[in-house]
Amino acid sequence: MRGKTANPWYVKHLAVGRKQSNVILTRRLTLRPLRMQDARDFYAYGKDPEVARYVLWDPHTSLRQTRSILRGLMLDSRIDNLHTKAIVINQDQSMVGTIGLVNQDTQNQCAEVGFSLARPQWGQGLMTEALTAYIRYIFEATAINRLDAVHDSLNPASGSVMLKAGMRREGLHRGRIYYKGRYATVVLYAILRKDLEEASSKR
Ligand SMILES: CC(C)(COP(=O)(O)OP(=O)(O)OC[C@H]1O[C@@H](n2cnc3c(N)ncnc32)[C@H](O)[C@@H]1OP(=O)(O)O)[C@@H](O)C(=O)NCCC(=O)NCCS
Numbered sequence: 001m002r003g004k005t006a007n008p009w010y011v012k013h014l015a016v017g018r019k020q021s022n023v024i025l026t027r028r029l030t031l032r033p034l035r036m037q038d039a040r041d042f043y044a045y046g047k048d049p050e051v052a053r054y055v056l057w058d059p060h061t062s063l064r065q066t067r068s069i070l071r072g073l074m075l076d077s078r079i080d081n082l083h084t085k086a087i088v089i090n091q092d093q094s095m096v097g098t099i100g101l102v103n104q105d106t107q108n109q110c111a112e113v114g115f116s117l118a119r120p121q122w123g124q125g126l127m128t129e130a131l132t133a134y135i136r137y138i139f140e141a142t143a144i145n146r147l148d149a150v151h152d153s154l155n156p157a158s159g160s161v162m163l164k165a166g167m168r169r170e171g172l173h174r175g176r177i178y179y180k181g182r183y184a185t186v187v188l189y190a191i192l193r194k195d196l197e198e199a200s201s202k203r
Pocket residue numbers: 050051052054055115116117118121122123124125126127128129150151152155156157158160161
């Protein structure tokens with residue numbers, strides 16, 4: 001089903017118009033394409049087991065491995081248009097996280113967003129700031145109609161970020177994902193293009 005609203009003319013127009021604009025600027029953050037020079041910062045938090053606890057990847061074991069993961073992410077972004085961005089602190093230009101699409105269903109103009117942030121930066125509202133801006137960017141720069149996000153039910157901070165960024169909680173999927181030795185119950189959130197348009201028109 002590819003409804004008329006899934007790909008209105010102005011989205012295509014915006015996609016072309018914004019092709020050059022790969023960078024998202026917020027008050028405290030810059031979301032920009034990943035670079036090989038991010039490897040050291042990426043490794044610094046990628047090796048942290050607490051950061052990796054509720055994500056599908058395992059803690060990085062060496063800088064060499066981080067470089068290879070980085071290369072893969074950069075390639076995926078170019079080939080599959082996954083729009084993976086480095087999250088960079090404006091004040092000191094350190095790379096402290098990533099945000100990007102973890103999969104896309106082009107048939108239904110649907111995608112899932114995933115994110116992670118270095119532990120020293122937790123609890124300051126930074127991921128809410130990043131996700132809010134990223135959602136806006138995705139709806140402006142692509143034809144995506146629905147953006148999903150899921151989190152392990154044991155990781156409520158992630159759900160709090162999704163909610164504060166305007167996503168709606170749609171339900172629980174019991175034992176939906178097998179990772180790190182157990183079946184995890186995940187919570188599904190989503191935002192539709194029209195949700196954002198409605199929220200913008202109320203402002
Ligand atoms: C989950 C994560 C993205 C949150 O990022 P953050 O920048 O700390 O989030 P914010 O500060 O924007 O908001 C966090 C919210 O969760 C709340 N929170 C933080 N820790 C919490 C916890 N253990 N339990 C419940 N809520 C918690 C905060 O109070 C805040 O809510 P509030 O503003 O209503 O008080 C970050 O901790 C992280 O990257 N973790 C590791 C990777 C990960 O889990 N990624 C998500 C996979 S789905």
